[in-house]
Amino acid sequence: MNAVVTASGLSKHYKNALALDNVSFQIPAGRIVGLIGPNGAGKTTALKAILGLTDFQGQLNVLGLDPRSQRDKLMEEVCFIADVAVLPRWIRVREAIDFVANIHPRFNRAKCEAFLARTKLTPDQRVKQMSKGMIVQLHLALVMAIDAKLLVLDEPTLGLDILYRKQFYQNLLEDYFDENKTIIVTTHQVEEIEHILTDLMFIRDGRIVLNTDMEAMGERFAEVMVSADMAATARQLKPLDERQIFGKSIFLFDGVDQTQLRALGEIRRPSVSDLFVATMKGTYA
Amino acid sequence: MKTVYWLVKREFWEHRGGFIWAPVITGIVFLILNLMGIVSGEVLGARHGFHFGPLEGEDIASKIRSLDPHQLQQVGSALDLAMLSSSFLISVVFAFVVFFYCLGALYDDRRDRSILFWKSLPISDLATVLSKVIAAVLIAPIIVVICGVLTGLAMLLLFTITLSFHGVSLWSLLALAHPFQVVGFLIGSIPLYLLWALPTVGWLMLCSSWSRSKPFLWAVVIPVALGVMISWFNLMGSAGFKSNWYWRDIVARVLFSVFPGGWLRDTAAQQLGDNPDHIGNFFTLSNSYAVLATPDIWIGAAAGIAMLAGTVWFRRWRDDS
Numbered sequence: 374m375n376a377v378v379t380a381s382g383l384s385k386h387y388k389n390a391l392a393l394d395n396v397s398f399q400i401p402a403g404r405i406v407g408l409i410g411p412n413g414a415g416k417t418t419a420l421k422a423i424l425g426l427t428d429f430q431g432q433l434n435v436l437g438l439d440p441r442s443q444r445d446k447l448m449e450e451v452c453f454i455a456d457v458a459v460l461p462r463w464i465r466v467r468e469a470i471d472f473v474a475n476i477h478p479r480f481n482r483a484k485c486e487a488f489l490a491r492t493k494l495t496p497d498q499r500v501k502q503m504s505k506g507m508i509v510q511l512h513l514a515l516v517m518a519i520d521a522k523l524l525v526l527d528e529p530t531l532g533l534d535i536l537y538r539k540q541f542y543q544n545l546l547e548d549y550f551d552e553n554k555t556i557i558v559t560t561h562q563v564e565e566i567e568h569i570l571t572d573l574m575f576i577r578d579g580r581i582v583l584n585t586d587m588e589a590m591g592e593r594f595a596e597v598m599v600s601a602d603m604a605a606t607a608r609q610l611k612p613l614d615e616r617q618i619f620g621k622s623i624f625l626f627d628g629v630d631q632t633q634l635r636a637l638g639e640i641r642r643p644s645v646s647d648l649f650v651a652t653m654k655g656t657y658a
Numbered sequence: 659m660k661t662v663y664w665l666v667k668r669e670f671w672e673h674r675g676g677f678i679w680a681p682v683i684t685g686i687v688f689l690i691l692n693l694m695g696i697v698s699g700e701v702l703g704a705r706h707g708f709h710f711g712p713l714e715g716e717d718i719a720s721k722i723r724s725l726d727p728h729q730l731q732q733v734g735s736a737l738d739l740a741m742l743s744s745s746f747l748i749s750v751v752f753a754f755v756v757f758f759y760c761l762g763a764l765y766d767d768r769r770d771r772s773i774l775f776w777k778s779l780p781i782s783d784l785a786t787v788l789s790k791v792i793a794a795v796l797i798a799p800i801i802v803v804i805c806g807v808l809t810g811l812a813m814l815l816l817f818t819i820t821l822s823f824h825g826v827s828l829w830s831l832l833a834l835a836h837p838f839q840v841v842g843f844l845i846g847s848i849p850l851y852l853l854w855a856l857p858t859v860g861w862l863m864l865c866s867s868w869s870r871s872k873p874f875l876w877a878v879v880i881p882v883a884l885g886v887m888i889s890w891f892n893l894m895g896s897a898g899f900k901s902n903w904y905w906r907d908i909v910a911r912v913l914f915s916v917f918p919g920g921w922l923r924d925t926a927a928q929q930l931g932d933n934p935d936h937i938g939n940f941f942t943l944s945n946s947y948a949v950l951a952t953p954d955i956w957i958g959a960a961a962g963i964a965m966l967a968g969t970v971w972f973r974r975w976r977d978d979s
Contacts, residue, residue: 426777427977444974448780455774461672462770468671475664476779512775 377402377523377555378423382431385418392418394579403552405569408559410576411656416559420527424453436522452516453525460500460508467496473515485518506537517549526558538565567645575652595626596643597634607637614651625651665789676755677798684751685809688744696820730834737835741814745806745844752802753917756794760862763790764973765873783973794859795852803844846943851918853955856962858915864965867972881909911958921949
C-alpha cells in the first residue's frame with residue numbers, strides 16, 4: 374500500500390516556540406486518521422506543513438510531491454476545510470460553484486448540485502447571509518464534489534450544533550469516503566469521530582505520543598472496572614490512569630496482558646477521549 | 659489562461675461596487691449636476707431677461723455664425739474638453755477605488771481567513787496576483803473609459819440640445835467637436851495607464867501582502883517618513899540628496915500614480931505654461947505617448963514589476979492565518 378503522507382524528521386520553530394519537534398509518521402491510503410492533541414500541540418502546524426502553507430525543516434512527501442516546491446500541483450489532489458468560517462463572506466452559492474467548477478480540474482458540478490439540493494441553500498444566497506451550519510454545508514458540497522486523494526479537515530465542525538456535526542460526518546462517510554481516499558481530521562470533539570476513525574495519532578508539545586490504528590489500540594489499551602478490594606493489586610500493574618465511579622475504580626492499562634486484567638474485573642475498550650485525557654495528563658499544569 | 663480569466667471575474671464579483679457602480683454613479687451624478695446647471699441657467703436667464711450668449715443683445719446663433727475659423731476651432735476644443743471633463747471626474751473616483759483595492763487585495767482575505775479557502779484550490783500565487791493587477795490596471799480602466807465616453811457623449815448632446823433651443827443647429831455644433839479623437843485619446847491612454855500605474859500598484863500590493871495589520875499606514879508612513887528625514891537632512895545643509903527629487907519621483911510615483919494622466923505632468927508644465935490656447939491640442943495621444951521616450955515611466959514600471967514579484971513571494975510564504 375502506498376503511503377499518502379510520509380514525514381521524517383519534521384520540525385517547525387516559531388519565534389519562541391517549537392511547534393513540531395522532529396516528527397516522523399506515515400499515513401497509508403484509504404485511512405481516516407484522527408490527529409488529536411491539546412491546544413497548541415502542533416496539530417494545525419502539521420496540517421499546514423502537509424498543505425504547503427508553511428515552511429519547515431525535515432522531509433515531507435505528500436502524494437509523491439514536496440508541498441513546499443510543488444504546491445500548485447499538489448492542490449489538484451488535495452482538499453482542505455480549515456474551519457467553518459473561511460468561505461469569503463461576499464460570495465454567492467452560484468458564484469462559488471462556477472468558480473470552483475472552472476478552476477478545479479477534478480470538480481464534478483452535478484455532484485455538488487445534487488448535494489446542495491438536499492440543503493436549504495439557494496443559488497443567489499451570499500455566505501454572509503448564512504448560518505455557520507449552512508456555510509459548512511456549502512463548503513462540504515464544494516469539497517465533496519472534488520475527486521481528491523487526500524482531504525484535510527482542521528476543526529471542521531467547530532461552533533456547529535450537534536445536528537450539523539452529525540450530518541457532516543455522516544455525509545463524509547456515506548457520500549465521499551472510499552478506499553482510494555484518505556482523510557486527516559483534527560478536532561476536539563473526539564467522541565463524535567471515534568467510531569469513524571481507522572487510525573489515531575496523539576500529538577503533544579510537537580511530538581507524536583501515540584500512533585496506532587484502532588484495532589491495535591483495542592489490543593494495547595484496556596479499561597478495567599475494579600472493585601475496591603482489588604484496587605491495590607491493580608495499582609501494582611502501573612495503570613495509566615485511575616478514576617472512581619460508583620465506589621468502584623476504573624483503571625486504564627497500557628500493554629498489560631489481557632488475561633491478567635480479566636482477573637481484576639470487567640474489561641472493555643477505552644474510549645478515545647478517556648485515552649486522550651489519560652495520555653495528556655499534566656499538559657496545562 | 660482560463661484560471662486567470664476566472665480569477666479576474668472573481669475580483670469583479672467581489673468589487674462590483676467599486677469597479678462598476680462607482681464609475682456609473684459618478685457619471686450619472688455628473689450628468690445630473692450639469693443638467694441642474696443648465697436648467698438653472700435657463701430659468702435665471704428667462705427670469706431676468708438675460709440672454710444666453712457671449713454678448714448682451716446678440717443672439718447666440720448669429721454670434722456663432724460670425725466666428726472665424728480659428729474661433730470655431732476653439733469652440734470645438736471647448737466641446738472636446740467638456741466631453742473629457744466627465745472622464746476626468748470619473749477618473750478621480752476610479753483612482754481612489756484602485757488605490758484602496760490594491761491595498762486590500764492581498765490583505766482582506768488574510769484578515770478574514772478566507773485565504774485558506776482560496777489556497778485550498780489549485781491556483782498559483784502568481785496567477786492570483788496577476789489577476790488582481792489585471793483587474794486594477796486593465797479591466798477597471800476599460801470600464802472607466804466606457805463610462806467616461808458614454809457620459810461625455812451624453813454631456814455633448816445635453817449642450818447641443820440646449821443650444822438648439824437657442825437657434826443653433828445641432829449638427830453644426832457637433833461637427834465642431836472631435837468626439838472620435840477624444841474617444842481615441844481615452845482608449846489609447848489605457849496602455850499608458852497600465853505602465854504608469856505599475857509602481858503604485860506594485861507598492862500597494864506589496865504592502866497588502868506583507869503587512870500583518872494596517873496596510874494603509876505602512877504604505878503611506880514608510881515613504882513619507884523617509885521623505886521627511888531626507889527633507890530634514892536637506893534643511894540641515896547636506897546637499898547629497900535632493901528631497902524634491904525624492905518627493906516627486908519616489909513618493910508621488912509609489913502612492914499617486916494610480917491617478918490617470920499623471921504622465922502628462924511634464925508636458926503640462928511646458929505646453930500650458932503661458933498659452934491656454936493650446937489646451938485643445940494638449941490632450942492628444944502623441945502628447946501622451948511622448949512620455950514613453952523618458953526613462954521615468956520605464957524605471958517605474960520595472961520597479962513595479964519587481965515589487966509585484968515580492969508580492970507573489972509574500973503571498974506564498976506569509977504564514978499568519
